[in-house]
Amino acid sequence: MHSSNWDNLRYVLAVADMGTVSAAARALGVNHATVLRRVAAFEADHGGAVFERTATGYQVLPERARVIDAAREVENGILSVERLMHGTVAPLRGEVRVSSTDSICQVLLPPLVAQLHAESTELQINLLSTNTHADFARMQADISVRPALALPDEMTGDSRATLAFRAYHTPGASDCWLSLSGALARSIPAKWMETHIPADRIATGSDSFLVLRELAKLGLGTAILPVFVGETTPGLVRHPGAMPMLSVPIWVGTHSDLRDVPRIRIVRERILTYLAERAPTLDGTTGIRGID
Incomplete structure (x- = not known):
């Protein structure tokens, strides 16, 4: 033909x-x-x-x-x-939009994007950095990488890693806490703070873990951060005994209608494998001071 x-x-x-x-x-x-x-x-x-x-x-x-x-x-x-x-490896072509939190997009996923680009320059990965969930009914993203208890009904996916949260501060910092606002107000750490931290101990806050990290570095208080953020930030240390370690699955999902699109399926599997390989850093079982 x-x-x-x-x-x-x-x-x-x-x-x-x-x-x-x-x-x-x-x-x-x-x-x-x-x-x-x-x-x-x-x-x-x-x-x-x-x-x-x-x-x-x-x-x-x-x-x-x-x-x-x-x-x-x-x-x-x-x-x-x-x-x-091509050695049994099908070429990857086209655009794949990956939506995730700002911390995952900025700290965790860029090395994987570089790997995929090196394997196929015809594959374009667009990272959509937002702490709000993408509207999959309107197809604003192809893949979602989200710490959550479960996926929405219209999505299908898997989880092979868990994200842990701990309290971090600078030595000698204020005994105040930094609150989680906006989309983060619905997170597991925010719900813990609601029931354990009095309002008069809240200094300031943000809807971004990366902004909370910067505020904590300035000594404004204790921030609850994903361990892969807190453990890789010079100047921050764990606040021992301040809170229990909280954790939530990291889901990699897509809209059910897109699950069998080859390039989306392959990228979704690569993200799952990538996260699984870094599970000890993500779930807090190691004290590695960096993300390779």
């Missing part, structure tokens, strides 16, 4: 799999117009429509079902050749 025909066929299969042009565009890492143009080119080259356009999306015409089946066989054969030619 001529390469341009195969390229067009990939777009037809994506629409057949995803059911809409917009979802196919996200899966392929292209824009909506490109998908429409490629599908139209395939239909023009092969003498007729493949899909019925409906109010809810694109449905394969009953008489074209065997065409789609044959196309999948072609796809499997071409992908098999590519894997053999």
Whole structure:
């Protein structure tokens, strides 16, 4: 099959799999117009429509079902050749948007992004640094990396590491505490503070663990921080006996509709493996003063 025909066929299969042009565009890492143009080119080259356009999306015409089946066989054969030619490693292409907290985005994930970029310059990882949860119903992100007790119902994912929190301060700092505000007010550490730290012992606060770290470094009080932040910050020490060690799973999830998109599935698995390898640093079982 001529390469341009195969390229067009990939777009037809994506629409057949995803059911809409917009979802196919996200899966392929292209824009909506490109998908429409490629599908139209395939239909023009092969003498007729493949899909019925409906109010809810694109449905394969009953008489074209065997065409789609044959196309999948072609796809499997071409992908098999590519894997053999590339040492059984399929190339990674397109954009993957990863949403996580500011501390995870700034301290933990950049080395993994560098690794993935070195393996495939055609793969673009965009880190979305926010302490609020991305709106997956609006597809604002492809993958979420979040410390949480559970994933929302519309998401699917896994957890292979636990994030621990401890109290940190500078020697001789004020005996006040630094509060967690904004999105962090719903976190496990914030709930502990609500029941154990009187309001008159709160000096100031922030909605960012990285800002809390800086305030603690200035001696303004004790901050509850993820251990991978507290243990890697020169000048901060654990505040012994100030609080129990709290922990929460780190979930790596995606919207259920995107879980089988190859590049998203592969990046999600790489993140899970990366976190699992660093589990002792994340769950507080080691005192390593750095993240490799």
